[in-house]
Amino acid sequence: xxxxxxxxxxxxxxxxxxxxxxxxxxxxxxxxxxxxxxxxxxxxxxxxxxxxxxxxxxxxxxxxxxxxxxxxxxxxxxxxxxxxxxxxxxxxxxxxxxxxxxxxxxxxxxx
Amino acid sequence: xxxxxxxxxxxxxxxxxxxxxxxxxxxxxxxxxxxxxxxxxxxxxxxxxxxxxxxxxxxxxxxxxxxxxxxxxxxxxxxxxxxxxxxxxxxxxxxxxxxxxxxxxxxxxxxxxxxxx
Numbered sequence: 321x322x323x324x325x326x327x328x329x330x331x332x333x334x335x336x337x338x339x340x341x342x343x344x345x346x347x348x349x350x351x352x353x354x355x356x357x358x359x360x361x362x363x364x365x366x367x368x369x370x371x372x373x374x375x376x377x378x379x380x381x382x383x384x385x386x387x388x389x390x391x392x393x394x395x396x397x398x399x400x401x402x403x404x405x406x407x408x409x410x411x412x413x414x415x416x417x418x419x420x421x422x423x424x425x426x427x428x429x430x431x
Numbered sequence: 432x433x434x435x436x437x438x439x440x441x442x443x444x445x446x447x448x449x450x451x452x453x454x455x456x457x458x459x460x461x462x463x464x465x466x467x468x469x470x471x472x473x474x475x476x477x478x479x480x481x482x483x484x485x486x487x488x489x490x491x492x493x494x495x496x497x498x499x500x501x502x503x504x505x506x507x508x509x510x511x512x513x514x515x516x517x518x519x520x521x522x523x524x525x526x527x528x529x530x531x532x533x534x535x536x537x538x539x540x541x542x543x544x545x546x547x548x
Binding site: 324328361363364407420421422424 | 465467472473475476477480524536537541542544
């Protein structure tokens, strides 16, 4: 079983749509959680950290359910520029020490 | 701020060649640098963690004699793929973390695409 599992997609959505990605992780000792964005053939860039209380950054909302070992990302009012691969990332020892990446969910936003 | 530069961005070479990739933190001091590898449509996989002034810690299954890591200064780590073969073709990405500790985010370089013919 992979340590971090994501639906690879692709999710093809029109501009303005709301789209949600899910992720599960296998190690219950995981302490910190993130969503990264990776454009084609580029390095990953931190989108946001994820907390149990949920956190929102503009059109992006992330949520963590520790009991279910489940992480989500919601994107509202999708833009063309949101097209990318979204990587679910967990860290076992807290902070940013050793990151375990999911394989990513690809999003394609079309006009 | 927090810029990490990786060089070269693209390498194409013959089988058996050794390739060196540099990772530099441009505006901060990085006590720890990480080297990842990503095959097409797969996740980034941590290869090794490099601490300045000490030996790198390699992940299980990564050959330390094939992937030589040097982290001689607080702003530079290098990864040398020795005697590269076609199966080593991949996207190699480094990241760096400031000397302030493990709660600081990792900042990623823009990657090196290695193709071995």
